[in-house]
Amino acid sequence: MTWTLPEPMLAAPVPDPALLPGWAAEPKWDGWRALVSVEAGRVVLRSRRGANLVASFPEIKSGSRQLPDATALDGELIVWESGRLAFERLQGRLQQRGAGAAHLAAEWPAHFVAFDLLRLAGTNTTAWPYRQRRAALQDLFTKHKLTTPWALCPSTTDPDTVREWLTWASVGMEGVVFKRLDDAYRPSRGWQKYKVRETMEAIVGAVTGSLTAPRSLLLGRYDDDRRLQYTGRTTTLTRTASASVAGLLAPAQQGHPWTGWSFSAGWGSRETVNVTLVEPELVVEVGVDVARDASGRWRHPARLHRARPDLSPTDVPRWTSPPH
Template identity: 65%
Template sequence: MTWTLPEPMLSTPTSRPDLPPGIAGEPKWDGYRALLSVDEGKVELRSRRGTDLRAAFPEVVSGTAQLRDGTAFDGELVVWEKGRLAFERLQHRLQRRGTTAEWAAGERSAHFVAFDLLRLNGNDITSWPYRRRRTALESVFSARRLTTPWTLCPSTTDQEVVNEWLTWGAVGMEGVIYKRLPEPYRPGARGWLKYKPRETTEAIVGAITGPLAAPRTLLLARHDTSGDLQYVGRTTTLAASASGSIAPLLTVSSDEHPWTAWTFSAGWGSRDTLDVTLVQPDLVGEVGVDVARDSAGRWRHPVRWHRPRPDLSPADVTRITPR
């Protein structure tokens, strides 16, 4: 009987970065969640939502020659570029097939960072506690002497190590995942905890979605070091009170707006475009962001709007490096 990959186990956010007793921490990678199985010579590689990823990542499929039949991993697909995780490169890889996927595998190879072992020597081990699965996962890497594209995700019960990981935002690490040592792998359950460092910073409002009298979201900008106004991210949906306080501070742009004729995607991986209204880029706001950014300095995840900063001018906002 052919074994089928289960649904991935999931996490819920936590506001606490500390590592309690009985819990292990792992770095949270800025990549693409994936589950992989080798069963009777058949390779299965799929995303969290069940998308077949084999055609997009031929180097990972061919790398399964290093694995013993009856092995299944849970992990993260990542692409490294110039010393950091490059999610935008990974995003481009998802769209490639055939010869273009083979070319991309040579130019921007992906790694599979394994953080859990679901099957060992043909046996389903999801009922094992995390600490036992972790030991087995380490044994697979050492016994098989796994090399690229396989990477073993670190794990620790040392708070000092976790604290160091939380400083790795510059290389694309998003935070830490916490897992209970005695807990089995529970498909589809939100049994893990996820901590993401957040910071407060400033950005310029360059456009909005929704009506000018009641903006729904804000498209944010920063000048680059060449003086050009670059898009850096979009806020979550504004609360009614925030929308009402911002509206009087906005002015519809003149034809000389730097973003005239630009289009904006509705989200990462989406082909839908936003219906936006360009506004004069003179309003600065305080925002809350996490550490996930692309190589152009854009925030990958939605931004939380805190408050307008009429005391600041666009010249006071931190600049980014040109694309």
């Protein structure tokens, strides 16, 4: 009977980064969740949603020769570029096969950061407690001297180490994941995750919905050439937040800097969304996580904290693109 990969174990968000007794912590990587299995020369590389990734990542397929037969790992596909996690280099990989995939693998090779062991040389390890799976995963890396594209995810039970990891936002580390030491691996949200968030100011340049009842805000910042650059959008506003912001918005005047622009329904989506342009005068304070695209835009929706009518657009920090 052929062994199949289980559904991935997931993490529920928590508001506090404190490491509790009986739990371990791991860095939360800004990449693609993936599960890999090797058996009798066959390699399976599956995304969290079940997509087959093996043809798109030939460097992982070739690297699977380092693993013992009938072994499976859970982890994250990542790409490093210029000292940071470059999530955007993973985009487009699913559309590449053959020579195209090989070219991207050579130019921006992906690494598989392993953080859990699901099977070891034919033994199903998912019923083992995390502490036992972790020890076996470390032994796997040591015994077989695994090298690129494989990397072992750090794990700790030291709160000071967790606090240090939370300072790694500048390289694109999203936060930390917490795992109970005695828990088995199961397809549920038994893990926990804490995402680093930053408070920032931005200028409202457009809204979804209407001026009288905005559903979300499209945000921007001026660059050094006084061009209003789009930075991201907020989550759906509550009724209270919508009403409070609506009274501070003014209809766009002729010559709005975003006239003629189209906006996607979400990062990486080809679907566009209808927006209403507003005069770029209102400053708002938002909370964002550390995930950015190649141009520095926020990949995930920002959370509106409050409007700042006491600030002018000139008070908002300038838009700066990340170095390449």
